[in-house]
Amino acid sequence: MSARDNTAVTAKNPIEIIDAIVRKHSVNRGATIPILQEIQKTFGYIAPEAITRISDLTGIPESDIYSIATFYAQFRLQPVGKYTISVCHGTACHLAGAEKISDAFEHATGAKTGGTSEDGLFTLEKVACLGCCSLAPVVNFINETHARVTPDKAQALVKAARAAAAKEKSPKGESQHGKQDV
Numbered sequence: 001m002s003a004r005d006n007t008a009v010t011a012k013n014p015i016e017i018i019d020a021i022v023r024k025h026s027v028n029r030g031a032t033i034p035i036l037q038e039i040q041k042t043f044g045y046i047a048p049e050a051i052t053r054i055s056d057l058t059g060i061p062e063s064d065i066y067s068i069a070t071f072y073a074q075f076r077l078q079p080v081g082k083y084t085i086s087v088c089h090g091t092a093c094h095l096a097g098a099e100k101i102s103d104a105f106e107h108a109t110g111a112k113t114g115g116t117s118e119d120g121l122f123t124l125e126k127v128a129c130l131g132c133c134s135l136a137p138v139v140n141f142i143n144e145t146h147a148r149v150t151p152d153k154a155q156a157l158v159k160a161a162r163a164a165a166a167k168e169k170s171p172k173g174e175s176q177h178g179k180q181d182v
């Protein structure tokens with residue numbers, strides 16, 4: 001578990017960061033949701049160690065904290081990948097083949113819907129209507145909305161993202177061919 005958003009606290013270890021968050025929000029049951037929100041904002045997800053620590057500090061049973069964390073869709077109990085892929089499964093997108101699109105992303109990334117790929121690159125999720133039904137099926141891929149997505153397009157998007165990630169990792173930030181393969 002490592003802090004990712006809060007640069008002011010990166011020098012501290014995760015337990016110290018959690019302690020500071022809990023103290024800031026007061027040590028009572030009513031503060032559980034804001035505490036979980038801030039921990040998720042800081043670390044990207046809520047790790048089991050974080051729940052144990054909140055419980056130790058507040059006296060709220062771990063099972064109660066888990067109940068809250070699993071009840072609200074906003075909370076993640078697993079780390080997210082570098083890229084998030086949100087496939088719309090609202091009615092229009094469902095009728096336009098969202099299931100096939102999710103399958104194509106699962107195949108291309110190796111991630112199951114609701115999970116993250118083993119290489120840590122992709123988190124794949126199913127979401128409700130994204131508000132542009134006339135463009136179904138719609139996918140939000142790395143914070144960009146893509147319209148009328150096909151299985152081939154899904155594969156191409158994943159391939160391009162992998163190439164971009166590899167380019168970022170390469171010593172000079174350049175791919176072997178000097179440009180992105182799509």
Ligand code: FES
Pocket residue numbers: 088089090091092093094128129130131132133134136138
């Ligand atoms: S149902 Fe997918 S954008 Fe509305």
